[in-house]
Amino acid sequence: MPEAILEVRDLVKHFPVQVGVLFKRTIGHVKAVDGVSFDLARGETLGVVGESGCGKSTLAQVLMRLEKATSGTVRFEGRDIFGLAGQELRRLRRDIQIVLQDPYTSLNPRMTVGDLVGEPFEIHPDVAPKGERRRKVQELLDVVGLNPEHINRYPHQFSGGQRQRIGIARALALRPKVIICDEPVSALDVSVQAQVMNLLDTLQAEFDLSYVFIAHDLSVVRHLSDRVAVMYLGKVVEIGTDEQIYEHPTHPYTQALLSAVPVPDPELRGRREVIRLTGDVPSPVNPPSGCRFRTRCWKARDVCAQEEPALVDRLGHPSACHFAEEHPHVAVG
Amino acid sequence: MSAHDTVYDGSSGEFVPPQELAAAATEPLLQVLGLQVEFHTRDGVAKVLNGVSYHVDAGETVAVLGESGSGKSVTAQAIMGILDTPPAFVTGGSVKFKGEELLTATAERRRMVRGEGIAMIFQDALSALNPVFTVGFQIAEQLRGRRGLSRAEAKKGAIELLEQVKIPNAAGRFGEYPHQFSGGMRQRAMIAMSLALDPEVLIADEPTTALDVTVQAQIMDLLAEIQRERNMGMVLITHDLGVVAEVADRIAVMYAGRIVESGDARSIYAEPGHPYTIALLESLPRLDLKGQQLNTIKGLPPNLTDIPPGCPFNPRCRMAQDICREQVPESVALADGRSSACHFAGELMQRA
Numbered sequence: 001m002p003e004a005i006l007e008v009r010d011l012v013k014h015f016p017v018q019v020g021v022l023f024k025r026t027i028g029h030v031k032a033v034d035g036v037s038f039d040l041a042r043g044e045t046l047g048v049v050g051e052s053g054c055g056k057s058t059l060a061q062v063l064m065r066l067e068k069a070t071s072g073t074v075r076f077e078g079r080d081i082f083g084l085a086g087q088e089l090r091r092l093r094r095d096i097q098i099v100l101q102d103p104y105t106s107l108n109p110r111m112t113v114g115d116l117v118g119e120p121f122e123i124h125p126d127v128a129p130k131g132e133r134r135r136k137v138q139e140l141l142d143v144v145g146l147n148p149e150h151i152n153r154y155p156h157q158f159s160g161g162q163r164q165r166i167g168i169a170r171a172l173a174l175r176p177k178v179i180i181c182d183e184p185v186s187a188l189d190v191s192v193q194a195q196v197m198n199l200l201d202t203l204q205a206e207f208d209l210s211y212v213f214i215a216h217d218l219s220v221v222r223h224l225s226d227r228v229a230v231m232y233l234g235k236v237v238e239i240g241t242d243e244q245i246y247e248h249p250t251h252p253y254t255q256a257l258l259s260a261v262p263v264p265d266p267e268l269r270g271r272r273e274v275i276r277l278t279g280d281v282p283s284p285v286n287p288p289s290g291c292r293f294r295t296r297c298w299k300a301r302d303v304c305a306q307e308e309p310a311l312v313d314r315l316g317h318p319s320a321c322h323f324a325e326e327h328p329h330v331a332v333g
Numbered sequence: 334m335s336a337h338d339t340v341y342d343g344s345s346g347e348f349v350p351p352q353e354l355a356a357a358a359t360e361p362l363l364q365v366l367g368l369q370v371e372f373h374t375r376d377g378v379a380k381v382l383n384g385v386s387y388h389v390d391a392g393e394t395v396a397v398l399g400e401s402g403s404g405k406s407v408t409a410q411a412i413m414g415i416l417d418t419p420p421a422f423v424t425g426g427s428v429k430f431k432g433e434e435l436l437t438a439t440a441e442r443r444r445m446v447r448g449e450g451i452a453m454i455f456q457d458a459l460s461a462l463n464p465v466f467t468v469g470f471q472i473a474e475q476l477r478g479r480r481g482l483s484r485a486e487a488k489k490g491a492i493e494l495l496e497q498v499k500i501p502n503a504a505g506r507f508g509e510y511p512h513q514f515s516g517g518m519r520q521r522a523m524i525a526m527s528l529a530l531d532p533e534v535l536i537a538d539e540p541t542t543a544l545d546v547t548v549q550a551q552i553m554d555l556l557a558e559i560q561r562e563r564n565m566g567m568v569l570i571t572h573d574l575g576v577v578a579e580v581a582d583r584i585a586v587m588y589a590g591r592i593v594e595s596g597d598a599r600s601i602y603a604e605p606g607h608p609y610t611i612a613l614l615e616s617l618p619r620l621d622l623k624g625q626q627l628n629t630i631k632g633l634p635p636n637l638t639d640i641p642p643g644c645p646f647n648p649r650c651r652m653a654q655d656i657c658r659e660q661v662p663e664s665v666a667l668a669d670g671r672s673s674a675c676h677f678a679g680e681l682m683q684r685a
Contacts, residue, residue, distance in 0.1 A: 051545035052516075159633050189400040189572060191630035194616040198626045216545060223618035223627070242623075260550040262575030264617055266599045269579055276554065277547045280515045 005210050006040035006063070006178055011072035013055075013062050017285060028285045032058040034234035035072070037311075040178065045204065045211040047225030047242070049218055049257070053281055055234040056214045060182045063212065064098050065089070076178070094124055097171040101183035103163035107155040113166055114151040117141065120173040127174055140169040143206075144199060161192035168199065172207065180212045185220060197224060218261050222246055230254045233284055233292040240317030250315050250324040253293045275327075291322070299323045360432045361388035362566045363412070363451065363534045368426035370404075370411055370590075372637075373419055379637040381407050383590040384426065386664075389534060389566035396569045396577040396598070398613075399587035402634055405570045408587075409536045412568075413453050414443045430534070448475060452532035456539035458519035462511040468522045469495075469507030475529045494525040498555060517548035521555065528559065534566040541576065553580060574617060578602060586610050589635050589645035592664070596671030606673035606682050608650045644676070652677055 014029035033055045040046050050056050061067040063074060065081050074081045076092060084092055100106040107116055118137045121128045128136045138148035144165040155163055164184060171179050181200065185193040201224065203209060215221050221228060222242050229239040230253065238251040249255050256275040263272065277296045282288055291309050294300040303322055314324040370382040382404045389395045399405045410416045412428050414435065428435045430450050435443060455461040463471060472494055473487035482490060488507065495503035498521040511519055520540060527535060537556065541549040557580060560567050571577060577584060578598065585595040586607065594607035605611045615628040632649045635641055641648055647657040656676050664674045667682055675681065 051547065161633070190574065190613060191400065191616050192633075194618075194627040194629040197618070198629060201626065218546070219618045223623055256547060260546040262549075262553075262573065262579045264574040264578045264602070264614070266578045266581075266602050274550060276550060278551075280517055280548065281545075 003042055004039040005042045005077060007075040009037050009073045011036045011062060012070045013058050013067060014070045031234050031284050031287060036236050038229055038239060040210050040212060042210055043208055045213050045225045047221035047228040048214045048231060049221050050231035051281055054231040056231055057182055060180045060214055063180055064096060094174040095176050096178045097176040098180045098182060099167050099171050099184045102187055103160055103167055106167055107163055109155055112152050112154055116166060117169045117173055124174055140172055144169045160188055161195055164196050178210045182214045186215060186217060233287050235292060236311055238319045244317040248326050250319040250326055251321045252297050252299055255327045362391050362431060364388040364429045366427045368411060369424045370407055371422050371424050377638040380640060381590050381637055385592055387585045387592060389568055391566050392564045393582045394567045394569055394580055395583045395585060396571060396581035397585050397587060398577055400572055400634060403587040404590040405587055406538055409538050409570055413447060448530040450532060451534040452527035453536040454523050454527045454540050456542050458523045461523055464511055467508050467510055472526045472529055479530055494529055498525045516544055517551060520552050536568045538570045589640055591674060594673045600669060606667055606671060606678050607675045608652050609646050
């Protein structure tokens with residue numbers, strides 16, 4: 001395994017649920033991220049998939065240090081990011097950047113593209129001295145496939161796909177080592193989505209980037225990822241190479257998730273086994289005891305309610321299920 | 334291949350308009366013919382629909398496939414008569430429900446058709462439901478207003494509907510508000526609402542786009558089951574090629590306010606007959622192409638206030654020739670009831 005640029009260990013983020021106006025009482029915690037561990041190698045793409053509410057985006061916020069973790073550590077190049085302050089923290093901010101989901105709300109409508117992409121240089125003047133900034137911004141626009149002449153335009157003059165490119169240019173401005181992509185293509189149409197995915201792919205090779213790629217679309221994640229982590233209710237339930245996860249999933253949730261993805265081929269209609277999960281994801285305030293998936297799982301037995309399955313190697317890669325086994329005929333085309 | 338040749342006669346220039354084909358068949362349940370809609374905006378007149386034609390029969394699912402801004406939802410709103418006028422104006426075409434023209438019908442008649450004849454479910458259930466009334470009240474309201482049921486009878490009817498869409502503890506859920514429902518439950522409640530007056534056609538406008546895949550599968554199953562039981566015609570509006578492949582009998586592909594290709598689902602996926610459909614299918618991430626660059630459609634959909642002359646897809650099309658920049662391609666009838674609005678549809682089909 002190559003050197004890890006980001007090491008995440010037992011990361012926990014709980015948000016308190018408070019009642020009362022003047023005297024706030026904490027009546028519980030939303031366990032958004034509850035013990036997540038993984039390594040991100042240099043130049044690697046780790047896909048994170050899961051349904052809404054499983055803690056994917058909170059994970060992104062914590063990795064960016066936009067939220068402080070409740071417990072656990074995140075080490076970037078061997079240094080704990082929660083122990084940094086002042087100059088060191090500022091330095092870290094250069095190295096980890098984020099691309100957000102919604103290109104319509106993540107760009108300030110009153111700023112020009114030049115201001116948006118150049119703003120990081122205001123905070124980190126050592127990257128680009130004042131005189132060079134305009135040229136640097138134009139270079140960045142060129143890199144992400146936008147016309148450098150459009151530097152004085154406003155976000156509303158661009159389409160969704162182009163705005164996402166602006167977001168990517170902004171993330172690239174400080175030459176980061178890690179980019180966290182939080183659902184970067186889910187707001188885009190299929191044809192434009194493919195353009196942005198190609199761009200992310202090219203940039204990775206060109207700038208030697210490592211990606212944490214968060215998405216709910218399993219085929220998008222598979223296309224870009226080297227390894228994939230599947231999350232359910234704040235926990236990673238299965239992690240492995242894309243082949244292990246997509247061809248040989250052993251966790252029932254991963255299997256259900258994969259089988260539920262509609263395959264764009266009418267010939268397969270009715271011939272594919274689809275595992276239908278019943279019900280909704282339970283509340284993260286009060287997750288089920290033992291295995292969190294047991295309330296929707298067809299394999300659940302008594303032991304699942306009593307004992308939480310650990311994320312350990314079962315059948316070749318880590319899977320958090322007491323009854324991990326391969327299930328035939330589940331694969332995404 | 335010979336079957337194609339006998340039907341398609343592009344070389345002699347004899348194009349058979351799809352209207353004639355449709356008219357020859359028996360009257361469809363719902364038929365849209367040459368529908369044109371304009372939006373009058375500050376930036377000028379946006380030609381949002383430029384002659385949209387499709388039909389639905391009882392018991393079949395027609396998927397309307399297209400990217401945002403292609404006019405899928407506007408067509409549905411024009412059928413339902415819920416377009417905001419202004420800015421939207423229907424400038425031509427017809428919408429026939431069981432042979433009856435709806436566009437010229439009185440407001441009262443249209444109101445009667447809405448709900449009883451044609452019902453619609455929307456993408457975002459949270460904004461489609463009224464947050465200040467209970468879910469049960471909103472379903473029972475229709476039964477009281479349109480069927481003249483008493484409060485108690487309507488409540489009973491609404492609970493039955495909630496049970497039909499498999500909401501657990503329907504009687505208890507009757508008195509809850511939309512915000513107390515999860516996303517999937519809300520979508521179920523909206524389906525229950527649309528079924529209240531026993532519609533013959535259900536228009537589902539991106540019913541699962543806002544939902545997670547496991548919930549999406551539940552909702553699509555539910556819709557298929559209800560459709561089978563009631564033998565409803567269904568128009569499924571979506572941009573998800575996977576969902577279409579799973580449920581559609583026929584597909585109509587829209588681009589810039591036109592149907593560019595239509596036909597049965599299997600043959601369109603197997604051999605698409607329009608460059609846009611081909612490009613759309615190729616731009617999907619696929620297993621065997623992992624690690625490679627995806628095929629993309631260059632450029633962007635046209636600005637509807639300024640649609641390019643000729644074929645609206647020509648600036649993005651790999652096959653575009655001079656004729657594409659000059660003449661708007663007519664819809665060409667191909668084999669097996671398919672049609673494609675491309676000058677080179679015949680060549681494309683032969684190539685496949």
